[in-house]
Amino acid sequence: MSTEIEHDSIAAEVLEAADHIEAEALAAAAACPAAPADASALAALPKRHTLAVLVDNEAGVLSQVSRLFSRKGYNIESLAVGPTDNLAISRMTIEVFTDDKHADLMCNQLRKLLPVHSVKLLDMDHSLRRELVLYKVNATSHDVRNEVIQIANIFRGQVIDVTSSTMTVSLIGEEGKTEAAQALLAEFGIIELVRTGMVALERGHHTIDEDTKEKGEFNYGKHVL
């Protein structure tokens, strides 16, 4: 019917609210790390979710996946993609800031796409997450260069380029580590910074490919031919 008018202005509001809540949540977490909260309220709170996605290594798949996020009004925090040990299959790690319910819906929509093999919402507590960051900082004096080397060492990073006026540090870690290093390096003036995006794997023997009842249910609609 051509009477649809109101919808979709909500998405923008939700995102704004999400930013706000993130700042608040981080501040609250810093102030009171062990604050008790009931599970459902926690689930409704927007937070960082990490999705692992196995897809066909084909043209157009990335745009198919990313458009699902933009359509629902989610900003992808980070997306990393590359082929797996099987060159026909790529693995994506997507980080998105939303509540549990919408993260689930997102996974469900992804699972419907034909080139998508598996989707798993990773449990943050049982996953290994790493990101590589390159920082290019001002370093015109001997003292500054020494200090940058020390910071790099403390964070187990490496200085990978040096000139008379700049140094480039590479660092691997989760956001807590890379942001802390960034705060320290900012003192000297960061000229440029680049991130690879987070990649993640589950700890232990769990894999994204595990056959579960749920996976079978999703495949049903996709594969009954």
Next chain:
Amino acid sequence: MELTGSQIVMECLLEQGVDTVFGYPGGAIMPVYDALYQYGDRIQHILTAHEQGASHAADGYARSSGRVGVCFATSGPGATNLVTGIATAYMDSSPVVFITCNVNEHLIGKDSFQEVDIVGIAMPITKSTYLVRDVTQIADVMREAFAVARGGRPGPVLIDIVRNVTLDSCEFESLPVEEHAGSGRLAALLRRASHGLEAPEVDPADIEQLLEMIGAAQKPLVICGGGVVRARAEEQFREFVEMIDAPVAITVMGGGGFTSMNPLATGMIGMHGSQASNHAVDRCDLLISVGCRFSDRVGLQFNTFAQNAKIVQIDIDRAEINKNVETDHHIIGDAKVVLSLLNAQLRDARGSEGGTYNHKAWKDEVFSFPTETEYDDGNGTMTPKQVLRKMAEILPAQTVVSTDVGQHQMWAIQHFRFCHPGQLITSGGFGAMGFGLGAALGAKAANPDKTVLHITGDGSFRMNCNELSTEEHYNLPVITCIFNNGTLGMVRQWQHLIFDGRYSQTTLDRGPDFVALANAYGLPGKRITNLDELEEALTEALDLNTGYVLDIAIDSGEMARPMISAGQHVTNFLID
């Protein structure tokens, strides 16, 4: 044998048993049409007035027959003219294969004449899209496309072939449809599924749990959704609801999945649903939804929908579970398969002790509310209900009805009688005005022996009435009934009820004279002002067996009733 890409397209259509294609030629797709010329004895092509008409016709063909519809269009504007049709098919899970051609490989990406990225445009409104740049891929892609369109939850797919590929040649071996799953891309796709080529068994524990829930329920209600129609599961559905003795509310897409004449039918559910259906949703203690995705037009206010009930969702698409409404239990599977399993268990239980259900008190409660709207016929004009009842009385029971979108659509679904899947063809999810005539032509092409009725409004009909030329040329006799109230009725209704009567741009006080228009296209037509004239004209249309246009005068004050405002609680009727 060595064939060109265009010939391979034709051979692949023949493999799938396709004998009718709707479309419109143009520069980029000329080689395909050249091959069609050669295959003309085996594949009938229906040339529409506009690509949009072809897209809706292929959709109507698919919905009415259960087979896959096929539609051709050229690059650029030809392809973009399909977009409304593709989205309509997607929202209503209708299996259609759209085939377009793009500019030559060396011109791609250069903003060439009639170039558009239709694969990118169609991505969010198809199950899958394919860009074919290699002639050896055509057969493989065609086979996958048909399987995907009709498999699982059906839907549209789009194949875009670059022009030079349709002229290239390669070896082609015809392969029976049953063997497609064992070769090429399709085999790779199926290997990923844990169950391989076999449909997985529905989990017996899930069936058992639902049966327990049915056993515990005092006030069960079943929703007949579009999944019942797509699965052609009307027999299994009827048996199921009769065994558990539960009232049945029918969605727009579920029309024909359960006959509205069955004493268990409570009528339509949702925004323009009956009092009985919507009160039943609110009062039931167990809601079993079969093939319904709880769109906002059904669920209205999701957090209070069926608030007193355990909700069970039976659906083929796992992504529909908990999407709009939180459910308590779900079973994934084809409606026919799941219902058959449930019925077998229910029959077994009946044989032993217990297992029979009688919910008389609950039914009395539900049916104390009206299942259909009554209209005041004191003002001398025909009411929509009178018109539709008269049509249902005169036209054969098997009549296929296509509608456009608006008030007439709601009236048709409420008051015409639908008894079997494929009988009602309507743009339920996408709500595309202008859908009806193209869809009716497709339905007639698929069902030459059935009467096809096209119910429309003056606003909707004006959008794509150009297809009268197709109707006349191919002698596809469709009876078009225009509910002519001189306004854009549904929008006007909202303006009356919600915008304090500010009728902004909804008065359609303009031409054409629809009878004269029909005549101009070489078809008979008549203006109808009373029920006797209606009966006479319908009888004449049936006798003549040609296309026919009835311009039926309806009072502009008539509303689609009842109505619940968007986002309101399901029993919060704005008008009764």
